[in-house]
Amino acid sequence: MLVSVFANCKKSGSDGAANTNVAPTNLSINTTVNTDNSGNVVFTASANNAVSYDYDFGDGTYQTVPSGVVTYKYLASGTYTVNVVAKGSGGTTLSKSTSVIVTVTQTVTWSDEFNTPGAPDPTKWVYDTGTGDNGWGNSELEYYTNRSDNVIVSDGTLKITAKKENFGGSAYTSARMLTKGKFSFKYGKLEIKAKLPAGGGTWPAIWTLGDDFATNPWPACGEMDIMEHKGNDLNRIFGTFHYPGHSGGNANGKTIVIENATTQFHVYALDWSPSTIKMSVDGNVYFTFANSSAVPFNHNFFIILNVAMGGTFGGAVDPAFTSGTMEIDYIRLTGN
Incomplete structure (x- = not known):
């Protein structure tokens, strides 16, 4: 043994x-x-x-x-x-x-510099109009229009203005513009130089939605919110991803607090690749999301710009609010 x-x-x-x-x-x-x-x-x-x-x-x-x-x-x-x-x-x-x-040579593959006065370029933009009952929900209080009172290019910037006024049964008006059917993209770095509206209840947003939303309803189509801001929480910028299992109040997001969001222009950016998606403000990356085949962020998305009022995110509107404007100097997509 x-x-x-x-x-x-x-x-x-x-x-x-x-x-x-x-x-x-x-x-x-x-x-x-x-x-x-x-x-x-x-x-x-x-x-x-x-x-x-x-x-x-x-x-x-x-x-x-x-x-x-x-x-x-x-x-x-x-x-x-x-x-x-x-x-x-x-x-x-x-x-x-x-x-x-x-060394990487980046080229601008799509942009809008907003240098031509008048209505935004109709070859690049369309509009959602009406109230939240038309499908965007969130208990928002505005009526979206395509009037020059609410959306116009002047002095080198795009201006989306929310106003306190009775229109179409709503107490506020604003605008929501999209590149849907005009332009969509997959991967690259999207930069938007913007100054945000002030006033309690304002809810400006710069975001993207999956091209296939009509046949693959939200949140399965995916949503990437590059910038959201609440007038009731000044200078806090929200970057958020919505997808199955992480949507609405359970979305995957982070925030960053900056200075002078409503008085100065800042560059909000989405840097998107097959492996990572990064959110940044003025080059400061504050959220890195791990991209993979398990999430719906590997197909084309289109761009949406809007200023909502109140709702589940914007919160109570200041009774003294009369108008607030989101100004955008440029939107540029670069890739290589």
């Missing part, structure tokens, strides 16, 4: 084929940055005894690569610290970091 036990212990401890906890060694990382300024970088990681490699690309994106070889596309120029973890079959790991310098 003692001989048998000794023999078995010797076999399990000395036979390399039976030992599954072999640590990776000699991890190396090679990088090849494409010279066409596309942002593409080819990474090749290799190590003895490794079965897979976990990449942290240094921009908030993570990926497991069994072979160790992957081409990753950066969306912006910069110096990125990339960390690679080689994983052994028994759970042992070995890590190493390297840095890459990437």
Whole structure:
């Protein structure tokens, strides 16, 4: 019996084929940055005894690569610290970091600079009109119109103005404009330079909705709210994602508090890729959302601009409110 036990212990401890906890060694990382300024970088990681490699690309994106070889596309120029973890079959790991310098040439693929006075460009914009009973709900108090009183381009900016006035059975008017049927996009960086309305009860929004909403009803179509603001909570900017399991009051969102949202222009941005979606104000990223095939953010979306009054989000309207305007200097979509 003692001989048998000794023999078995010797076999399990000395036979390399039976030992599954072999640590990776000699991890190396090679990088090849494409010279066409596309942002593409080819990474090749290799190590003895490794079965897979976990990449942290240094921009908030993570990926497991069994072979160790992957081409990753950066969306912006910069110096990125990339960390690679080689994983052994028994759970042992070995890590190493390297840095890459990437130059990305961004091109404007769609924009509206709002430089032509009068009505917004009809080749780019359409309107939702009517009250909340028409389908947008939220217990909003305004009647949306396409009148110049509520929406106009002048002095180099688009102006969407909510007014206290009786119209169509509502106590307020405003405008809601969309690129639906005119323009939609998938991925890229959308930047909107805007100054927001003041006044309790105002609810300006810059957002996007899935192109397939008519056949794939909300929230299945997806909604990305780039900027929402409440006049009853000055300077707090809301960035929010709505999708199945996370919609309405259970949406996935974060906020950032800025200064002078209603008196100065700020740049609100959505930076959207197949792996991450980032919300920022003036270049300050405050929300990074992990994109994947499990959520509806990998198809085309169109842009919506509006100023609502009251409702489930806007809250009580200040009795002294008479009008409030959201001004937009430009909207630019860049990609590469």
